[in-house]
Amino acid sequence: MIEKFLKAKHWQIFMITFGLPFLIQIITIPMIIIGNDPTIMMNVFPIIMILFIGGFLGWFWSIGVGLQIKVPQDVKMKVKRFKVFLIIPLAYMLFISISMASIFNGAIEVGQEPNPGIIGSMVGIIVPLHLFSMFCIFYCLYFVAKTFKTVELQREATFSDFAGEFFMLWFFPIGIWVVQPKVNKMIEK
Template identity: 25%
Template sequence: MGEKLYNKLNNKSILNLKQFKLQIYFVVIYLILISIFLGGYDINNNNIVEYGWVAWVIIPLYFLMFFCMIHTIYFLSRCITTIRNKKEGYGWYMLGFWVFPIGIWIIQPRIIDLLNKDSTKQNTI
């Protein structure tokens, strides 16, 4: 979805598609590796000694993963608001993506309209 929205942008210099893809790959690979090798983790003050030096690797990677998730949501929200050409903030779209099951009900019809709008114009030409 992100790539399709990016391709509909007139000014592609405002966002970086390669960075978007790398961030998605990082999040997916990080979550898979943590699930396979550690079975997830629950690091707190009481058990941080059990993790040892691995905690010093996990915690920064967790913050990087969190940043990547926020930035991918920003990327999608910015694409939608730029394509719609309306003076609305992209914060509402970010909130909608963050609370995914509920927010997508509001966002999905707008995304479908954006994706179908140009395809109907191309079919009539």
């Protein structure tokens, strides 16, 4: 799977992460309006999130792990930490999308408001998890950008070397059009 992401064209990754979820939303919204059923979106939301997060973090995993064979021997990178920090947001997003969909879907079907105790406890759990997940994603941005630039320069890169790549990865919809063609060239060599 790593090689498929590394060899994929930029537009293919863009279509997996943005095009397909957007198409699903375009199809779903008229169904909600025509059927007057807001639960449709709650059922489709986890699918949209799984497609986006799976594509986004799958691409990160592919660059962070797949390019390690091209990193110079004298450069040591903390790949295990990267893997753990990448799995945490993935698990968090799966948890949040499925639990929120089931809570709100259940409340809409029953016709009553969600239990405030459940909502309060969910917020108490979600806020710290969300902040930690954000930290993990920023670390993954840092690691992937550093790996990318280390392979490109064939020496250990400093933040000033890979700051541009860091921000291109952060603003993923734009950066993918610049970063992925370079990744394709690295893999071809």
